[in-house]
Amino acid sequence: MEPSVATPPPGRPPAAPPRGKAPTGAVEGSATWSVLDRLGLAFCWALGLLFCAIAVAIVVYLFLQGVKFLKLDQLTTPAATGFSETQTGGFSDALVGTLIVATMGIALALPTGIAIAVWLVEYGRPAALARVTELTIEAIAGIPSIVLALFGTVIFSSTALGFLSRSNEGVVFGRSFFAAAAMLSLVALPLVVASTRQGLESIPRHVREASYAVGKTKAATVRRILLPTARPQVATGMILGLGRIIGDTAIILVLLGATQNFAPVEGAVFPFDYLRGAGTTLTNFVYEASPTGNLNQPQKAYAAAFVLLLMVLGLNAAADLVHRRARKAGTWSH
């Protein structure tokens, strides 16, 4: 390929490319900038490097601590009461608990979120209802999860919803995997909606019209053209949502009971005995095992945090894979 060289001003012969090194083309240098601009540039660089350093420090530190303190049997043994670190077991219940709330939460949030986004972008009539829906989603996104948790206790302690948690002689406990997952899905919902909307909105209008113009209905177009095209953004929304769900502590503390172990409801059919009962997750375990918590075993807290970090990194890698696949399929030229 020919190197791109800026056209020299008339009357001057083109500068010969420096020998030895292949010319890389004309690049604007900051040497000609004013002092203020150069200070600004330096500030940007400094901030950028700072944030990179912070991120790297967290990951590296957790990685080192994790490798040091994580033992494989911690992943398979539940927590137990005991007087020394060796007696108190691992955090298998918390790990499984995290997987359960993540699965249940996203199973609720993903279809709902996609449906809301499709309705907002492709239908959106009447406009007033669309606006209200939009505002509601924004409001949910803005509510702190501890407030959602409190609200959840009100709902799930009602007698009508007693079948979703432990209830004893008409008194509904209101804390269960069902209750926690339902509220956690609200935490993930705005992210799924926003990301899916962005994906749908980035599809040019003429692509939809091309589908209508061969006699396809809106529903067929959404199902076969628009949603498959928006798949990477849907995946991003799902990953972000999952990240928020597995990272949430407030809702777990208030709505899952935050016990050390699973507390299945006796007499109920599997898996409902577990899902109706209280439990714990990794975030809750990290909190309990940290110096502020009841357990106060920081080494186990690091081990659990490391597992949490691995899960999030894994999710990001998965999202990246979906994006890369989509890039391979190509996109419209503008």
Add this chain to the structure above:
Amino acid sequence: MESLSAPPPIRRLDPQDPPPAREVGPGATTNGNGGAAPARGGFTAAKRRVAAPRFSIRRMEVDEVSIHYGAKAAVKGVSLPIRQGEVLALIGPSGCGKTTLLRSLNRLTELTAAARLSGSIRLDDVDIRLIEPTLLRRRVTMVFQQPNPFPMSVFDNIAYVLREQGSRRTKKKALAPRVHSALQRAGLFEEVKDNLSHPALKLSGGQQQRLCIARALAAEPEVLLLDEPCSALDPQSTAVIEDLIVKLRDDVAVVIVTHNLQQAYRIADHVAFMYLGDLVEYNSATRLFNAPAEERTREYVSGAFG
């Protein structure tokens, strides 16, 4: 959109320049160059690719159609016939309503909530408002300005049109003959026959546009609408598509909106010149370009405004 032996492009005059004073008629050079007459130029030099139509059957009838967006009239009382066996070109400056008129032919304008249509458009003597839109749009299909294959394989792009709405039940094998024939009609089959499972968006721009034409043909329409199909393409792809359009005119009635007057002259049998929503002149291509009946047509085709 110049092919190999193409004439110079139409040039716009500066507002200060006097309008071309020369007589416009058969044999005259109307190159819009404001007087400096080169040896060749204008439409007489542009090659007509088309032989005269062998037949023409009236398929659609646009009758006193007006289209309003809110209070603004985009199309004002236009009447035209659309015939199979012929290519009809709609020309005119930007915002003259030609694309709106084209989109109203398969009721795509209805997707814009504010659009109101009066008058009537008939397809084989049936008012199109009486035809269910999804059925109408299979009989009157459309190709857009930007090549827009769906983000799936070449095969699936055509198969999507052949299948019932969102269904995927019909087996690929059963669809293959119809997919191949659609690609053949669009002159694309030879180029893609070994790569039918490749993503359509990885084709070249010209191939993508022919795939879009194949897609539009797969529904076996009576009328094919083309909205500036070559404006995003290079001259060579344009030439290929122009040849294709001319070949198609015997099977489907072709309506093309174009900004490229040379293109209209090369491929159209009839040309409608629109200006500010009015149909100024509807005439055979040769007459409209070489001996326009209206002063405004003459000014436009000689490049005086636009």
